[in-house]
Amino acid sequence: MSSETGSHGTGSDENVPEDENEKLPGEREPQGHGEVGVPDEDPFADPGLPPHEHRVQDIDERAAKRSERTVAMLFTVSMLATVGFIASYVAFPIDKIVYIWPLGHVSALNLSLGLTLGLALFCIGAGAVHWARTLMSDVEIADERHPIEAEPEVRQKVLADFRQGAKESQLGRRKLVRHTMFGALTLVPLSGVVLLRDLGPLPEDKMRHTAWKKGKLLINENTDEPLKPDDIVVGSLAFAKPEGLDQHDHDFNVEIAKAALMLVRIEPDDIKDKRTLDWSHEGILAYSKICTHVGCPVSLYEQQTHHVLCPCHQSTFDLSDGARVLFGPAGHPLPQLKISVNKDGYLEAQGDFAEPVGPAFWERG
Known part of the structure; x- marks a missing residue:
């Protein structure tokens, strides 16, 4: 029926573009940041993750063993430094002064305590960093943010992620790293215990x-x-x-x-x-x-x-x-x-x- 053409006067569709991207007569060009007709880009678009590149330790067990020995060596040095800290506290009297170039005259006790405690703490940190960078998994995982209140599924996922992280840390597999790390972390608090000597001599009897x-x-x-x-x-x-x-x-x-x-x-x-x-x-x-x-x-x-x-x-x-x-x-x-x-x-x-x-x-x- 001719009445279906509407009230605009004609039923012809000659002004309707065949392609949705084709502009109607009189339609203006979209305005962008650059040239006319170039659409805007989303400045917050997710760029995604770059392709994962395997480390040499991931594909060469000998390299992984070398890293393991390096980490163990750092933890072992930390243990020896802690022992040196305690030995220095016992060996050097508080009033002993020595000349060290270029520091000049310094307290032998303070110098030895600072060097040994600093070395013990540094080696623990360096060992942990080297362990994380060479032996732990470095695969990046993107996770969407979620409400603060955790749902049961989220809690299950967190526990699963924790178990997966523990597995990927290779703490159970790298026994040498595990044992030396526990040794270093066990010994270093003794430094604080020894410092209690500054409270005064032991009362004994x-x-x-x-x-x-x-x-x-x-x-x-x-x-x-x-x-x-x-x-x-x-x-x-x-x-x-x-x-x-x-x-x-x-x-x-x-x-x-x-x-x-x-x-x-x-x-x-x-x-x-x-x-x-x-x-x-x-x-x-x-x-x-x-x-x-x-x-x-x-x-x-x-x-x-x-x-x-x-x-x-x-x-x-x-x-x-x-x-x-x-x-x-x-x-x-x-x-x-x-x-x-x-x-x-x-x-x-x-x-x-x-x-x-x-x-x-x-x-x-």
Whole structure:
């Protein structure tokens, strides 16, 4: 029917191009960045991955073995450097100075520690890089980005990729690399452990012993004279230090902080803990002056009750009852020192304190 031609007047299709790329009359040319008629290119188009090129280690097992030995050598050098670091810490005194050109005069300890630790860390890094570049798979894999929340399929894929990566790393196959790498990674943390020496010398058993020994006289802290029993009267409190400990000694403060002693004289009938009488002389009891809480000097004495008070945190000890704790945060009684009188009539120690003095510590019994 002629009416199907529409309202444009004619049913002829002479103006309709046969090719979709052919322009209609009056149609304008597309505008591009360059010449007229050249279509725009997508600047974000995926260029794709270049063809994969095999490395020599992928096709030649002998080359792969050489790379394996190189990696193992680097890890082994790292282990030796770590051993050298520890040996340097032991061998070189901290005050040893050497001349190294062009550095000049430097500390032998610092120089050796820096060189050995630096070499140990460098060899671990170099070994890992060489291992990755020559032995691990270098096939590039493109993966589309996905939402942060992982779907079960994605998690399964990640685990599969991990297993595939572990397989391609050849960690199970290259046993020499695996063993030497584990050795290097195991040894290098020892460097940090050795550095703990800078915190100070090891205490060993110094916390359990003081300057008191059998036969040492009790010296009055105020007069620097040896004490006799008559110098200590009932109701009084005296302070003493070991014979031979001079306040001008460079380690005086360290030693007196452990060996400070207080003496009290109590009527034997007033002593509750009769076991302390075996360590006393005519009612003269010798106890550590160092509080067992935080180490403050105990010095406030109440002669009627025989209680002694620490001024720092008010720990109270009963000197007539083995210096046990009556009140306060102290956790142990004051240690007792066994004393006697020598042939010249002076008070002397019969050994060290019965237990470690001062604050409780983790090894204390």
